[in-house]
Amino acid sequence: MESYPDRHNCHSERSYAMLGTGALGGYYGGCLQKAGLDVHFLLRSDYNHVSQSGLVIESTDGDFTLSQVNAYQDVKDMPRCDVVAIALKTTQNHLLPDLLLPVLKDDGVVLVLQNGLGIEDAVAEIVGSHRVIGGMCFVCANKVAPGHIRHLDYKAISLGEYTADYHPAGITARMRQIATDFESAGIPIDLSEDLLLARWQKLVWNIPYNGLSVILNARTDELMANASTRALVEELMAEVVAGAARFDRHISSSFVQNMLDRTAKMKPYKTSMKIDYDLQRPLEVEAIVGSPLRLAEAAGTNLPQIRTLYRQLKFLDRKNQG
Template structure:
């Protein structure tokens, strides 16, 4: 049994699911909560999953990161729109020799965290998970669940596969969470955007779930065109994504259960959307490298308009 302790910053659809799985496997896990704090203190966490439902009647719950014990691994599962809170959270909750696991969407998110704790203490994590929070302390896992881990380096050069990546991977795998280890975090981030950019963006602009986007020939063509632009953005950054990967993402989504994306949920709940990390940052990075992503630029501008209007109505 591993003696590593885990801190989960953000106990929502993602952090709640992975943290609950880790605790269920016997690991020492500490959860930071906001609105669900009182409920989870009294009732614990409930996870519904096709892999088997379970309840954790008691969890280590905190409303203030300063009251959490220093942990060996701190997983950031907050929305990137909350990253302005990280400077006041991270210094107390991560051990001096601990690592921060950034389980967030988009591009450039590790660099923000590295400015707080140092680049040598940051690992990126890309979550391929269909999960929703359906009530206080209540997570509904629909499909998938794999995490891809990659070491962060200041210039996003390939960091290789390290011993600490393998240790964390072992903990997650023992908890029933599939893990892949990536030698090149930047390539892995661009690969994740192949799915995130078309489905998150179009789900908001067109008010559609993933299955609806895939059922229509016009939107299916648009999804493919946006994926191809992501591939072009990666190529501008000297990262090659093969056509077979694009096809794999399309095939996965066809088989996926009908899904309302995280960005669509944020929009529907009138919360700020992760437009900058998921769209703005990739566009700026690709442009600096000489890329021209015109369709993604149009989608980004539409989302900026919708986000501003949605939150001020």
């Protein structure tokens, strides 16, 4: 295992704040620091451990340790940064009005690395729509202990500029700059001209696998190995495609097949929603399932399988919390 206490290699002058240092923020932030970028981590329960011992990243690309990281418990103690990445679960988004402004430079941008649909709207209300970029993370990673992240598979991020009406915004210079930073850290980046399309594409995976993993108490490999559950996955994916089409966002059958093929080849994986359920944390039901369901149904598209999934998850989440 290699140790990287100091910045090196990367010549970017952009600074990054990771709001949330769980699997997502710990992995991506750790990779950025290892590549030499100036990264600042907001933590809660893990603060004492990480401030003293740093971060450990176990990865299929090679394990490494960051013996020293810039760790904080309060955004008021953090420097203002060029890019503020939201790596919190959407169930914590009520905290964002207090978290974002103290750490964001006047000309900075917020990178929303969260699952779901419509989540950029709330961020834009806080910082302005011209300062928001959406990020869809295709990564298998879990936090296995305080300050200890295990990266299992995949790691790419799709970036898209936010606009108030979700009209395609094209590929901007700041998207390319952020992409360069992540690529210097070994993270493949896809630049999307259409954030809304990219969000619906991510839901093709997130709705069936996150939802069914909780309802059926199953890993991704178990869902794919059984003919009945694989058929159910495909039916849910078809409804996501139908929902996207209602907003003139067309997802090809080859994209859907690629999601199925990649998941079938994936190492056995417990989804983030299943981990949250097992730990009795609130589930991201509204952002991942409820929001796209309501938008599609309000536009006149019937999604009966997703509606059933949503109601089952709401029941299990409330029972699990209560």
